[in-house]
Amino acid sequence: MNDEELAGAIHDFAPAPPTPTEFAALLAVLRYQVRRPSEVRVALQQRRRDWISHLQSAALLVAAQSRVLGWGFWASSAAVAVLAGLAFTQTSLTHRFIVYVAGPLLAYLAVVFGFRAERARVIEYEFACPPSPRQLTLARLGLILGYQAAVGLCLSVLLSGADVAAMPTAVVLWLAPLLLGVGATLGLSFAMPTLRAATIVYVVWLTLLALCARTGLDANLISPAALALTLGAGAIALAVGIIFLPRHVPALLGHREPF
Amino acid sequence: MEALSNGDASSLDELVLRYQAPLLGFFYRALAGHRATAADLVQDTFIRVLRTRSYRPGRPFRPWLFAIAANVLRSHRHAATRVPSSAGDELLDAAVDPRPGPEASAADAAFTRQVGAAIASLPEEYRVTLLLRFGADLSLAEIAATLEVPLGTVKSRLFEGTRRLRELLGNLA
Numbered sequence: 066m067n068d069e070e071l072a073g074a075i076h077d078f079a080p081a082p083p084t085p086t087e088f089a090a091l092l093a094v095l096r097y098q099v100r101r102p103s104e105v106r107v108a109l110q111q112r113r114r115d116w117i118s119h120l121q122s123a124a125l126l127v128a129a130q131s132r133v134l135g136w137g138f139w140a141s142s143a144a145v146a147v148l149a150g151l152a153f154t155q156t157s158l159t160h161r162f163i164v165y166v167a168g169p170l171l172a173y174l175a176v177v178f179g180f181r182a183e184r185a186r187v188i189e190y191e192f193a194c195p196p197s198p199r200q201l202t203l204a205r206l207g208l209i210l211g212y213q214a215a216v217g218l219c220l221s222v223l224l225s226g227a228d229v230a231a232m233p234t235a236v237v238l239w240l241a242p243l244l245l246g247v248g249a250t251l252g253l254s255f256a257m258p259t260l261r262a263a264t265i266v267y268v269v270w271l272t273l274l275a276l277c278a279r280t281g282l283d284a285n286l287i288s289p290a291a292l293a294l295t296l297g298a299g300a301i302a303l304a305v306g307i308i309f310l311p312r313h314v315p316a317l318l319g320h321r322e323p324f
Numbered sequence: 325m326e327a328l329s330n331g332d333a334s335s336l337d338e339l340v341l342r343y344q345a346p347l348l349g350f351f352y353r354a355l356a357g358h359r360a361t362a363a364d365l366v367q368d369t370f371i372r373v374l375r376t377r378s379y380r381p382g383r384p385f386r387p388w389l390f391a392i393a394a395n396v397l398r399s400h401r402h403a404a405t406r407v408p409s410s411a412g413d414e415l416l417d418a419a420v421d422p423r424p425g426p427e428a429s430a431a432d433a434a435f436t437r438q439v440g441a442a443i444a445s446l447p448e449e450y451r452v453t454l455l456l457r458f459g460a461d462l463s464l465a466e467i468a469a470t471l472e473v474p475l476g477t478v479k480s481r482l483f484e485g486t487r488r489l490r491e492l493l494g495n496l497a
Contacts, residue, residue, distance in 0.1 A: 071486060074439045074493075075458040080352040080359050083344045091367055092340055098374040099336055 138178035150220030172246030173267040175209040241295040248302025356444035387469040442492040450485030
């Protein structure tokens with residue numbers, strides 16, 4: 066038997082072609098696996114050149130991003146902020162301490178709601194969006210953190226009687242633990258699933274606060290120096306996280322396969 | 325594939341229409357004519373294609389697809405050596421298509437079955453190389469890209485695989 070005959074024999078050893086039923090059954094299974102384009106992606110694809118359309122599409126994009134987060138995020142964040150804002154109006158140390166607990170809680174909520182890649186099953190979480198993944202992730206981080214900080218600050222200032230002197234303290238009290246929580250979570254999420262990272266950060270933070278309260282160090286923790294240190298550490302952690310974000314976006318979004 | 329990764333579900337029909345039969349042929353030949361198992365592996369391959377993000381636009385699609393198919397086949401073999409096939413699987417294969425295929429109606433059906441058995445008895449590297457060349461009609465360069473081996477290795481595997489297959493068929497005859 067020569068090579069040609071051998072090749073012919075292999076070629077002839079063929080199955081019956083797939084039937085229409087098999088074709089349809091396979092398609093039915095596979096259609097479920099196809100990632101659907103999310104609202105955000107659709108909005109991005111509808112971008113136009115002129116500035117009015119550009120503004121319209123930007124508004125659509127923000128609306129789509131907001132809808133992706135779901136009402137649970139907005140409601141729970143607002144509830145936490147209202148409670149902590151009410152606590153902030155009280156001048157005693159314990160109430161300020163509550164604000165310190167609430168800031169990272171908002172960061173935890175932000176991470177849990179902002180990076181639901183596996184459950185949401187939408188394309189832009191998976192490295193296939195027209196702008197870069199970093200842009201989209203930063204946009205979402207900005208939206209989430211902006212909302213959390215704005216709600217908290219507005220409430221605090223409003224409830225403290227629009228006291229201008231109290232504003233810097235309010236800003237730092239809200240922002241420092243929030244930034245530290247998000248920054249630490251971002252850094253940790255490069256090595257483990259995002260939800261686990263957020264949980265660990267928040268539990269560690271609460272433990273630290275509890276230890277400080279128990280040992281009488283809580284006054285030191287809310288001292289201007291400690292606040293400045295927390296704010297600085299949070300800002301640095303967040304900046305480092307954002308710089309290294311593109312390399313780690315798949316892990317951050319819960320995607321385990323290589324891209 | 326690009327359209328599919330952009331969320332265009334309609335391109336899935338085209339993808340399946342174009343590659344279901346070649347993939348089925350590849351697995352069918354590699355599994356000595358077990359059509360039902362081959363169909364399952366075709367489905368596994370497509371699912372892996374949809375899930376993986378390693379395809380780069382502009383890269384030849386067929387070698388990439390058959391590289392995934394070869395991995396699916398390897399995983400199946402690996403699992404089969406660890407877990408003996410269940411009676412249910414065998415029954416299913418028998419119920420769906422007990423014969424090797426349309427070749428059963430041909431005059432040389434017995435010989436074709438022997439070819440299937442001989443291919444199945446070849447070592448993995450020779451079997452896959454032969455099937456990619458003569459079953460899937462991939463060029464030598466495409467096979468090298470699929471298996472991620474040098475072109476010289478593909479040639480030597482083809483030569484040795486052909487020699488062994490000829491020998492096996494000679495013994496069977």
